[in-house]
Amino acid sequence: MYGGGYIFDEPNNKQLREEKVHDEPEKLAAFEERIARGEKIEPGDWMPTEYRRQLIRLIEQHAHSEIIGALPEGTWITRAPGFKRKLALIAKVQDEIGHGQLLYNAAETLGKTREEMINDLLSGKSKYSNVFNYPAKTWADVTVIGFLIDAAAIVNQVANSKGSYGPYCRALERICYEESFHLKQGQDAFIELATGTPDQKAMLQDALNRWWKPIMHFFGPPDKASLHSEKLMEWKVKMASNDDMRNQFLDTYVPKIWELDMTLPDPALHKNEETGRWEYSDPDWDEFFRVINGGGPCNQERLQVRKWAEEHGRWVRKALMQPTEKHAMPVA
Amino acid sequence: MLNKALTDLLTKMADDELILGHRNSEWTGLGPVMEEDIAFSSMAQDKIGHAWALYNIMEEKQLIGQSADMFAFCRAEKDFKCSHLVELPNAGYDFSLMRHFLFDHAEAIRYESLQDSSFEPLQHLSKKVKGELKYHTLHANAWVMQLGKGGEESYDRMQTALNEIIGLAAGIFEPSKDYEDILIAEKVYPGEKELYTRWLESIYPVLVKSSLNLPDMAGLTPGYGGRQGKHTAYLAPLLKEMGEVFNLDVDANW
Numbered sequence: 001m002y003g004g005g006y007i008f009d010e011p012n013n014k015q016l017r018e019e020k021v022h023d024e025p026e027k028l029a030a031f032e033e034r035i036a037r038g039e040k041i042e043p044g045d046w047m048p049t050e051y052r053r054q055l056i057r058l059i060e061q062h063a064h065s066e067i068i069g070a071l072p073e074g075t076w077i078t079r080a081p082g083f084k085r086k087l088a089l090i091a092k093v094q095d096e097i098g099h100g101q102l103l104y105n106a107a108e109t110l111g112k113t114r115e116e117m118i119n120d121l122l123s124g125k126s127k128y129s130n131v132f133n134y135p136a137k138t139w140a141d142v143t144v145i146g147f148l149i150d151a152a153a154i155v156n157q158v159a160n161s162k163g164s165y166g167p168y169c170r171a172l173e174r175i176c177y178e179e180s181f182h183l184k185q186g187q188d189a190f191i192e193l194a195t196g197t198p199d200q201k202a203m204l205q206d207a208l209n210r211w212w213k214p215i216m217h218f219f220g221p222p223d224k225a226s227l228h229s230e231k232l233m234e235w236k237v238k239m240a241s242n243d244d245m246r247n248q249f250l251d252t253y254v255p256k257i258w259e260l261d262m263t264l265p266d267p268a269l270h271k272n273e274e275t276g277r278w279e280y281s282d283p284d285w286d287e288f289f290r291v292i293n294g295g296g297p298c299n300q301e302r303l304q305v306r307k308w309a310e311e312h313g314r315w316v317r318k319a320l321m322q323p324t325e326k327h328a329m330p331v332a
Numbered sequence: 333m334l335n336k337a338l339t340d341l342l343t344k345m346a347d348d349e350l351i352l353g354h355r356n357s358e359w360t361g362l363g364p365v366m367e368e369d370i371a372f373s374s375m376a377q378d379k380i381g382h383a384w385a386l387y388n389i390m391e392e393k394q395l396i397g398q399s400a401d402m403f404a405f406c407r408a409e410k411d412f413k414c415s416h417l418v419e420l421p422n423a424g425y426d427f428s429l430m431r432h433f434l435f436d437h438a439e440a441i442r443y444e445s446l447q448d449s450s451f452e453p454l455q456h457l458s459k460k461v462k463g464e465l466k467y468h469t470l471h472a473n474a475w476v477m478q479l480g481k482g483g484e485e486s487y488d489r490m491q492t493a494l495n496e497i498i499g500l501a502a503g504i505f506e507p508s509k510d511y512e513d514i515l516i517a518e519k520v521y522p523g524e525k526e527l528y529t530r531w532l533e534s535i536y537p538v539l540v541k542s543s544l545n546l547p548d549m550a551g552l553t554p555g556y557g558g559r560q561g562k563h564t565a566y567l568a569p570l571l572k573e574m575g576e577v578f579n580l581d582v583d584a585n586w
Contacts (some may be wrong), residue, residue, distance in 0.1 A: 313365060315486060
């Protein structure tokens with residue numbers, strides 16, 4: 001998983017601040033020409049202050065989403081039914097943590113340390129994908145997350161992997177490769193329930209009904225309300241608009257859900273054949289903003305778990321920093 | 333008789349791995365550093381994978397009359413033969429790491445001894461898992477040495493963890509009175525007493541390098557009982573959790 005399309009910014013930072021930062025015009029022009037030519041920007045290269053700031057924010061939030069996103073599914077590892085599902089789920093969640101690690105490393109190349117990023121996560125200053133502020137109540141929720149939320153994340157991540165910042169693109173290429181397996185295991189478990197006993201099917205329908213709204217929120221608010229300027233698109237930080245990604249997701253996955261004889265809780269959901277775009281009811285954007293600002297069902301719990309891990313692991317990290325007692329034991 | 337003895341050996345090995353794999357998997361998302369989350373998850377997969385392989389051998393050889401899934405997810409607590417060491421909750425990373433160190437050395441030694449086993453499926457499996465276990469013990473050794481010498485608090489925590497669980501770890505080698513003689517005679521494996529001696533030889537040098545003191549083993553009460561189906565209070569809730577979804581409908585495909 002798990003990068004959502006929405007890049008949260010502090011309310012007082014909503015405007016791009018390029019006009020306030022005086023990047024040298026010649027360097028800026030050369031930078032923009034490189035991006036227009038399709039070149040990748042590397043860590044040592046000159047880049048506008050605002051480009052760096054936006055990228056840190058984007059990659060950091062993506063990394064947080066990976067490690068927080070591991071929590072709702074992680075609670076089902078111990079309850080996964082049967083060896084096949086159990087092993088697949090541990091491997092999948094482990095991958096997500098690994099993605100977090102890759103992404104923190106990518107963000108560190110821009111000058112912010114992992115510790116600073118984790119501290120900002122714990123203090124609430126830095127956000128993660130909203131979708132993980134909802135609970136995974138049953139096994140069917142795990143299959144919905146593994147299938148549909150991973151699918152949504154792939155749409156976003158494949159787009160971002162074509163972006164302009166080299167380390168982020170390379171991390172995303174590897175992430176997308178692993179995600180395609182996650183999607184398969186999620187889809188397989190989803191289909192098992194959809195074609196299973198009446199109780200299994202009912203369990204899945206209930207999960208779909210509860211997750212549909214967060215899934216519609218996943219790519220962020222409609223373009224008309226989006227606060228991010230075209231500059232991010234021009235710099236290839238943001239590679240596709242929220243509505244375009246949402247449409248692409250709906251176009252691929254709604255038919256797959258309907259084929260399995262499952263329903264979605266939006267009677268207005270349909271494809272307008274003339275425009276080729278999907279139309280749907282307002283998925284309650286007020287709720288989206290309420291949840292992102294801390295008012296979701298699991299915001300507190302998710303951060304508390306991360307705080308527990310930080311506090312209980314502190315002595316280990318301290319011991320690792322011990323400079324005098326260094327072991328030179330080869331690992332392999 | 334040999335079949336019963338084989339079932340006993342394979343069941344206790346598999347149950348240990350399943351339950352410790354379950355405990356290790358609980359670290360996913362909670363480790364002291366992200367890299368350790370990943371390591372514990374990875375080892376959890378290996379352990380659960382070994383358990384699955386052992387149950388499958390028993391199914392194939394008709395030592396048990398049910399599928400590996402049914403045997404693992406639906407069995408009564410009293411029919412489990414895991415040691416008390418693996419049943420305990422994770423507590424902190426100090427406890428979990430020390431358990432990992434003590435258990436994985438025992439496991440590595442057991443599989444090493446099975447490379448010459450007269451029971452072919454075990455011989456094959458032991459050759460397959462050898463490569464995995466090498467990394468488990470390397471991981472455990474590196475961390476125990478680092479944390480044993482990682483300053484006062486860290487040393488203190490590791491020594492305390494060792495003192496607290498060394499007796500439970502000795503319980504891994506609880507003798508199986510009714511079955512062991514025949515397994516030794518048939519050259520299936522060398523027996524628990526021999527493995528216990530080899531285990532002490534294996535952990536001792538690492539503890540010395542870590543500046544940790546191995547308590548006097550003669551004065552310890554080993555944590556026996558698990559191999560006879562007598563368990564700590566922690567196993568029953570773990571099993572209930574593990575089978576929660578599977579037991580909603582054991583005939584359904586999940």
